[in-house]
Amino acid sequence: MTQELYRDEPYRTEAEAIVASCDARGIVLDRTVFYPRGGGQAGDAGSIVRGDGSVILIADTVKGEAPGEILHVPVAGNEPTLSPGEKVTLRLDWERRHRHMRFHTATHLLCAIVPHQTNGCSITSGYARLDFDMVEPLDREHLERELARLVAEAHDVRTIWITDAELDAQPDLVRTMSVKPPSGQGRVRLLDIEGTDLQPCGGTHVARTGEIGRVEVTKIENKGRQNRRINLALLS
Numbered sequence: 001m002t003q004e005l006y007r008d009e010p011y012r013t014e015a016e017a018i019v020a021s022c023d024a025r026g027i028v029l030d031r032t033v034f035y036p037r038g039g040g041q042a043g044d045a046g047s048i049v050r051g052d053g054s055v056i057l058i059a060d061t062v063k064g065e066a067p068g069e070i071l072h073v074p075v076a077g078n079e080p081t082l083s084p085g086e087k088v089t090l091r092l093d094w095e096r097r098h099r100h101m102r103f104h105t106a107t108h109l110l111c112a113i114v115p116h117q118t119n120g121c122s123i124t125s126g127y128a129r130l131d132f133d134m135v136e137p138l139d140r141e142h143l144e145r146e147l148a149r150l151v152a153e154a155h156d157v158r159t160i161w162i163t164d165a166e167l168d169a170q171p172d173l174v175r176t177m178s179v180k181p182p183s184g185q186g187r188v189r190l191l192d193i194e195g196t197d198l199q200p201c202g203g204t205h206v207a208r209t210g211e212i213g214r215v216e217v218t219k220i221e222n223k224g225r226q227n228r229r230i231n232l233a234l235l236s
Contacts, residue, residue: 001068003031010101010204013092022082026071033092034061036070040121041104041203044097048072049089056080096125099234102212103128105157105205106232111175112197113146119177128232133177135226140217147215154210155194161187175199
């Protein structure tokens, strides 16, 4: 099992780690600052530096088949041979990650603005999109105005933990129809945007909404009889 440093330290960009295994699937380490693709959020990229100074470029991070296993996937043609027990240094592509964090928190603000369940999400460094289970029309100017307001108000963003039983007793906390909150391990992680939004989420986020910056609603699409998709871009 890989220790998930990004859970409690989303702003951490480097870490020392020990190689657990290395094969065609990717590199498994005992700990990592790299977020693995999941919950609609893209996996992190960056580099792994060996003791001799050589650099392994990491194109993506994904979850392995074993519980708690995280695979660091090298850039094609850059696949190394690492030995279990080897000490390495992880260096995160921070600009990419920070855009993921800004976009992800912005999608939670959308959930506060649009009072419907979501049924799809995609968060990358270039754009974010969120699908809502609804038939009503959406007004682009209203969405942008409310997003700007919530960003400017600089609400604090934090994570809290509740038990599986507490989540079961509050089913209204679950806003997504497409991704079931992880449960069965005794506790569930919630993202709490002060006075604005509270729901289960395992992704990485900024510390306050003001850090998101300017957000544009680039497109609103009808993706089915009861599916409205909102596409977002960062303008700064």
